[in-house]
Amino acid sequence: MDRNRYTLITGASAGLGREFAVQCAEMGMNIIMIALPGSNTASLANSLRLAYGIKISVFEFDMTDSILLVENLKYIIENFEINFLINNAGIGGTVAIMESPLAAIDRILQVNIRSMVLITQMLLPGLLKQEDGHIMNISSMAAFTPIAYKTVYPASKAFISSFALGLREELRHTCLSVSVVYPGPIMTNSGVSARIIEQGMKGRIGLLATSEIAKIALKKTLDGKAVIIPGLWNKINHRIMGFLPVETKLKIVSKAVKKEMAIK
DSSP, rough: OOEEEEEEEOOOOHHHHHHHHHHHHHHHHHEEEEOTSSOOOHHHHHHHHHOOOOOOEEEOTTOOOOOHHHHHHHHHHHHOOOEEEEEEOOOOOOOOOOSSSHHHHHHHHIIIIHHHHHHHHHHHHTTTTTTSSSOOOOOOGGSSSSSTTHHHHHHHHHHHHHHHHHHHHTTSSSEEEEEEEEOOOOOOOOHHHHHHHHHHHHHHTTTHHHHHHHHHHHHHHHHOOEEOOHHHHHHHHHHHTSSSOHHHHHHHHHHHHHHHHHOO
């Protein structure tokens, strides 16, 4: 088995996951990239190998396929030493619950919750052997309040937050540190970017460059911080919303989401 240590990143081909891969490579980390088939992850991996002289292994498969997920994880556990796990993969959507296909709802639950828990649980024995191990879970500012017309997504992000913080406490007497990151809006693809731009200044409040989110998340995770909210406005927003009753927060955020649906 290769005794060099690796950072494993899920959802590593695009958006925040891609930026994590780039910045981890810049820091000299060996990387395992997990992404969907056909996402051109191998091309990015080759570029990073050449630029930084690191080792990168790419695994392209659909994490909602439980059999494939377990098979790939078993192979990774047997052949690599993981000291840093970044649970980044996640999907969402904006639609009235009655109009959402069952398959779309199930996919959010499979990727955001089931796969994340399974990956973490299977990698834990190896991570706990490290002198200085880390787990980073990517949640969202959406985790702090229920949201109409998104319903499943913020609930899944609240699960990710609760899971990470509970696990952190469970492992607090070990050398493994668990952190949870709550990004605000991210321009992850053309559709999301268009909706943010259409909302004007309101939509861009709390918006940070993907590279800046990744930089903050990596630094604070490696420093052992439990809760990470990138961006001053997002921190202020979290504090303000914390004083409001749940019913008030729900109405404010859901009204904004309903406008977003009208824009689409």
